[in-house]
Amino acid sequence: MTRTPRQTGDTGRGIGRRGLLLAGIQLGVVTTLALKLRSMQVEHAEEYRMLADGNSIKIRLLVPARGLIHDRNGIVIAGNEQNYRVTLTREEAGGDVEPVLRRLARLIPISDARMAELLDEFSRRSAITPIVLADRLTWEQFSSIAVNAPALAGVTPESGLSRVYPRGGDMAHVLGYVGPVSDYDLSKIENPDPVLMLPEFQLGKVGFEARMEEHLRGKAGQRRVEVNSAGREMRQLSRQEGEQGATVQMTLDARLQNYAAQRMGSESAAAVVIDCQTGDIVTICSSPSFDPNKFVRGISSPDYKALMNHDHRPLADKTVQGVYPPGSTFKMVTLLAGLDSGVINAGSRFYCPGYTEVGGRRFHCWRRGGHGSVDAVTSLSHSCDVYYYELAQKVGIDRIAAMARRLGLGQRHDLPMSAVAEGIAPDRAWKQARHGQAWQVGDSLNASIGQGYVLASPLQLAVMTARIASGREVRPRLVRAIDGVAHPVADFPALDVDPAFLRVARAGMDAVMNSESGTAKRSRIIREEWRMAGKTGTSQVRNITAAERARGVVSNEQLPWNRRDHALFVCYAPYEAPRYAVSVVVEHGGGGSTAAAPIARDILLFALNGGLPPLDAVPGDQRDAMEERHNAMHLFTPDAPRLSRA
CATH class of the missing domain: 3.40.710.10 (DD-peptidase/beta-lactamase superfamily)
Structure with missing residues (x-):
């Protein structure tokens, strides 16, 4: 079939437009790749160099401060106090935690019975779940662990808050108390908040603390940290504090x-x-x-046995x-x-x-x-x-x-x-x-x-x-x-x-x-x-x-x-x-x-x-x-x- 000059000209112009479009796409891809390469090689060179050396960036959740409970006159009846503790993550310790525990026992007292309990708990928990080794440490114990942290793979000394009841037993029954999250607690929650997995988190167990948990819990913060191939934390990159739980005022005097x-x-x-x-x-x-x-x-x-056996309940x-x-x-x-x-x-x-x-x-x-x-x-x-x-x-x-x-x-x-x-x-x-x-x-x-x-x-x-x-x-x-x-x-x-x-x-x-x-x-x-x-x-x-x-x-x-x-x-x-x-x-x-x-x-x-x-x-x-x-x-x-x- 013979093509007219007009048809031949239209075909040529169509091919030219498609060629320009294809060339533009190729240029855009090349430009994007060049910018990305520049970013990786120049702007983020140090970060990727560290990653290449076996380091990685991890996100760690921060436990929020639990909300305060006041009486009708503004007196604190459930508050928070400073608490020094030490945790260990099995994955970051290379999988075998016993040698780390033995070295740590030279710095703080860990009885044989406690050692057995910890080893059993590590065997049952996920390798990425931190386990509290010791709580309420003295400042001297806490400092000693911090100084020796490079030799204790997976060990993290932490400073946080713990619940305290200033009036002791006066309001024990109505307030109840908090405690570490147990497997039983988690089994009762369909989609547990990730903050519940943290070793230092305290959950309302009974009483007002349990019934008002959603108000008192707060929202977790987070921090980005750099860890090396052994799981040891090298430095903190960023930190965002959590949101403290609500302050609740009760009708009690x-x-x-x-x-x-x-x-x-x-x-x-x-x-x-x-x-x-x-x-x-x-x-x-x-x-x-x-x-x-x-x-x-x-x-x-x-102490618990004495409470259970008391005839006045x-x-x-x-x-x-x-x-x-x-x-x-x-x-x-x-x-x-x-x-x-x-x-x-x-x-x-x-x-x-x-x-x-x-x-x-x-x-x-x-x-x-x-x-x-x-x-x-x-x-x-x-x-x-x-x-x-x-x-x-x-x-x-x-x-x-x-x-x-x-x-x-x-x-x-x-x-x-x-x-x-x-x-x-x-x-x-x-x-x-x-x-x-x-x-x-x-x-x-x-x-x-x-x-x-x-x-x-x-x-x-x-x-x-x-x-x-x-x-x-x-x-x-x-x-x-x-x-x-x-x-x-x-x-x-x-x-x-x-x-x-x-x-x-x-x-x-x-x-x-x-x-x-x-x-x-x-x-x-x-x-x-x-x-x-x-x-x-x-x-x-x-x-x-x-x-x-x-x-x-x-x-x-x-x-x-x-x-x-x-x-x-x-x-x-x-x-x-x-x-x-x-x-x-x-x-x-x-x-x-x-x-x-x-x-x-x-x-x-x-x-x-x-x-x-x-x-x-x-x-x-x-x-x-x-x-x-x-x-x-x-x-x-x-x-x-x-x-x-x-």
Whole structure:
């Protein structure tokens, strides 16, 4: 086919354009290669020369400083302190760590048992994972290792921060503690943060530390370091510090917590104080306690065994994990259920001859001779059991259980603490589901006085008291602010109970403290502006047989400690304008009026006064004993040295 001149010219121009395009691409590639070669040979010549000599650049994560925890007044209750440690990475040691460990043992003490533990740990961990060889070194030990580092392949002396609890055991149960990350911890996390693999990282294990981990952890930093072919670090190229965890302010008052801990002394006990207006938990204290600093550093076997074998269970948090039959502190629940259902009114009376007989079985009142004719208010002030036996038969357990739940019992309160118990507010459906049995009348009688299946924690009893006192659905809280941003105080709705009925319950609690025949009159507050209302409780931990009752019930003082009754007390003040609600449980303490009430009264006074209870707030015959008790205490002040209370 013959091509025209025009077609021939178009073809030539197309070829010329493609040729120019191809030449441009080739020139661009050559130019890029030339620039890259220049960069490698001139600008980065030294860096690549080092790499050629067997060196490499590694990125090492830096552990962020853990966030601080403050009390409501800004006092540090969980902080950080300088810590010198030494780590070893198996890969950087050439794979065989034992010779390195032997050389290191000439500089710092490493026992044969510790050597065996380390070798076992190295065999189980990845070769690139640093292992802590020794922690909390002295400056002299740390310096000695640093000077000899060139002869210790893979060994890295490090200066970092470690958790410290300045108040020792005062807040051990609520704060919990941190510790090294274990394989078990990692198994519970789907995609663990790489910072968790670092040997010096400390993870919240239990309590507030664990529940607030995401806020307190912070973000890791990093540093670029040059290491040689043997894995030895040669120099640091760059460093970017991590981001410290959030500063969390709790609702707790460190001074009040310290006082409560010392006021309970060596008792196996728990105390909770709630602000009735805000729901702030200002004290939540379990006794006896332990020093959480020992767990951070690695508690010794003898110390841990001593805690585990202690009959007062110092590791258990009795405030939220412990559940107890609430005894007569539950009687306000039964009374309010009766008033709310219309079965009784404030003037309704029942006669107490000392017992109630149901189905051929006698249910006894605590007062063997009985209380005679009793109304609503005197049923509380005298703590008459028969009044509530009779009332329970008329009201029924389902209404009692429903009222208990309205008052905060039988439910798990959402707090950043470990193992918060739900307790039990039993009804017919509960017993059928749990035990496969029908509810019996006797079950109702036992439940009406806080015995039988009913169980409540000191936290729940404090919430119950705060709700009765305020008439609002108070919900407890522990976090006040995070990084200076305050958590708003909830606007609690009115409690779903007629205010007139609540006034009857409050009047009964007032009579417990301030009437001539009140069961806790001796523990009253005599300052009128701090007038206190309360309720005693005693819960049995053993059955009293008919034979024992006939010959005389054995007193608590004659029984072994672990067979004695639990002592309980709940209270609030001031009576007309409630500010604080308190609950105290003393395990195997005997009577609530003798063991728990005085402790609760003193703790409440400290909260109201903002310091040591004034002597003129208690009856005159108790002032000398209170003063002597206070003089023996080692009370907290913000500038006091660290306290460790075991």
